[in-house]
Amino acid sequence: MNEAQLLRYSRHIFLNEIDLDGQEKLQHAKVMVIGCGGLGNACIPILAGAGIGDLILCDHDVIELSNLQRQFAFTPLDIHRSKADVLVDYLQLRNSELRITSCSQKITAQLLDQYLPECDVVVDCTDNSATRHLINQACVQHQVPLVSASAIQFSGQLMVFDARLADSPCYACLFPLMQQEDKSCSQNGVFSALVHQVGAAQAAEVLKLIIGFGEPSVGKMVQFETLNFATHQWQLTKNPCCPVCG
Template structure:
């Protein structure tokens, strides 16, 4: 599949959009200007599963102008415990395609591109170059590192989330800022013994909703300039005790992806 989404045309808020997004516009930190930025943004979502479901629903409802969703997997019955963008009618359908159908019904005024494939490095670079923000909702380290490399190379902000069992994590990377770390600075490729798929370890259903909606909030903050994104801060959530912890981390000068050695 050679399709590559383009950026949306410049969108101005007409009366219908002013009413639809009025609760955002009433926020002094957003206002009309912030909502117009949201409506003119293009977000790439990697994965339409547990995290991608609430993320996509909130980004669509918030009016993101273009959502591109890539996922090569199909919906099955075990997904429905937590992947709320899909229904029983979606079983056997590609997840990106299923998500597009749900999101179109939620907000028919935005553009949604569904890509049913597993992207290689070249394809990732192509898709990321067309986006304003990238969101990592995948469930394996190889893809996470590939997405990170492409975002660093393309100078695109990356919002990252993960959830397994009762444990979730959330952070944002934006190497457009000189001192901002990348995913590899925080989670090096060396020493990662294995991934933690839900099929093996399970996942508490509301947890993916909490992390996925947190990712949506990070995306909207990055696009609109509202608030303080989680750059250099990793939030950790334990759903068993309902406790959040925050860990600060820094750019690694020796990082092979974004560090000084990489630039030589």
């Protein structure tokens, strides 16, 4: 680590739980973030600022005017551009040393099979159950930890799954593989502060998993309620009959 890097990351290095060894783990880590919307806009800049050396950003969507209420990496000049491409530009202006890959394609099993074998953590910032199940299946198959979250109206959820652990549940243990009706922000609304609260929590879980400090929320569901600023936790158990991880 050179002198400029020591200065840039000094506030992390001063923390005993991170120190120089932890910061170097971040620099050598590769993280795939799927979804560059509200949660992604909150989570990804924190990961980049913390010094994750390799980031893969996946989103096939383009920027719309309604995104600007909560997706602060974008400006009106970016409307109709790829969210993943714009986020790469935004981050590399702030830290040109990072290796950031833009994947402006709809996520598929083939894409996940291509990227996941090299990843340390996957972050699910998507907004529909079919994609979440696809990501979950790939993470179980490739034994990659998954940090999953959702946000709608004034409520958010955060879950961490780690297929490397025998007792860790997976997303399909909680939400069976069946047709589900997704609630969308476009129809139901979402509080802008909520996505940043939940996205920041996702970033924190990623850093903890990579460095190995604190207690990652594996096997837990954390519920965020912004109307009364409350959080609730539930312990999750593995389903022995789960068709994905059972």
